[in-house]
């Protein structure tokens with residue numbers, strides 16, 4: 031029994047859970063390869079140009095799995111994760127989109143999670159996912175779900191403590207838990223705000239974590255926050271939860287904008303993303319209000335790495351200068367006549 035899982039979209043949020051679930055039932059997971067330029071080109075060739083980059087990448091990963099000979103591919107339709115909280119239309123309609131653009135012979139495993147219209151439970155969603163493999167025993171499904179939560183919770187414990195995404199994922203799949211060593215101090219701290227698929231897909235985010243580490247910047251993400259902290263962020267902006275990703279975008283951004291230990295915020299969003307454009311507008315206004323520097327990076331398949339890196343470097347440089355001048359302003363140096371000289375130092 032083999033199931034293909036595209037290394038895109040919900041993979042970056044839920045793969046530890048899928049792994050714990052399917053492997054407990056003896057279903058072998060075959061992942062698509064990491065995103066390359068070719069993945070983007072292949073995906074883009076099948077959809078209209080206005081489609082956002084993450085969906086183009088997703089289509090490219092489906093093609094990659096088909097080329098590996100996988101004939102059952104998991105394409106969940108995650109409509110709504112809680113009453114009146116919805117995903118964007120592209121994520122909700124993902125199975126239909128794939129069926130209509132990828133004209134190949136394969137089975138789409140399209141279990142639906144809809145907590146608003148149908149008030150479905152998780153077991154219904156999981157049962158649908160394994161029905162094509164002839165697994166219908168609910169007790170087996172419940173046991174596998176328990177294992178899925180274990181792997182997922184371990185992963186969350188690690189990311190919350192600050193273990194980087196790649197390491198946390200690796201350890202969680204090995205059934206291990208490690209806690210981050212946060213001993214190293216950094217001169218500048220930045221919060222990086224984006225959907226998991228825009229942040230942790232190294233081709234899409236152009237290895238932004240490595241770039242910031244080279245610039246000696248400490249990076250914080252939504253994964254380090256609890257739901258309560260993100261909720262509190264949303265409340266401070268008087269923002270209502272509507273989109274499924276509102277916690278990791280608006281909630282996390284608001285939390286870090288208020289946090290004095292964070293020097294600046296960088297957001298990454300896909301060009302043409304409707305939900306992000308609404309959320310980012312509110313985030314920008316809040317950052318302006320609290321005087322927190324913010325940089326918005328928009329990406330599509332044409333985005334060049336050189337321009338992307340230059341903007342990050344300029345932003346980090348500005349934060350260093352701002353911090354340095356803030357420190358100098360606090361130093362009270364006077365000359366022999368008692369006149370303040372700190373402006374000369376600046």
Ligand code: SF4
Nearest residue numbers: 082118120300303304
């Ligand atoms: S939330 Fe935005 S980036 Fe994500 S799939 Fe929807 S439109 Fe695309």
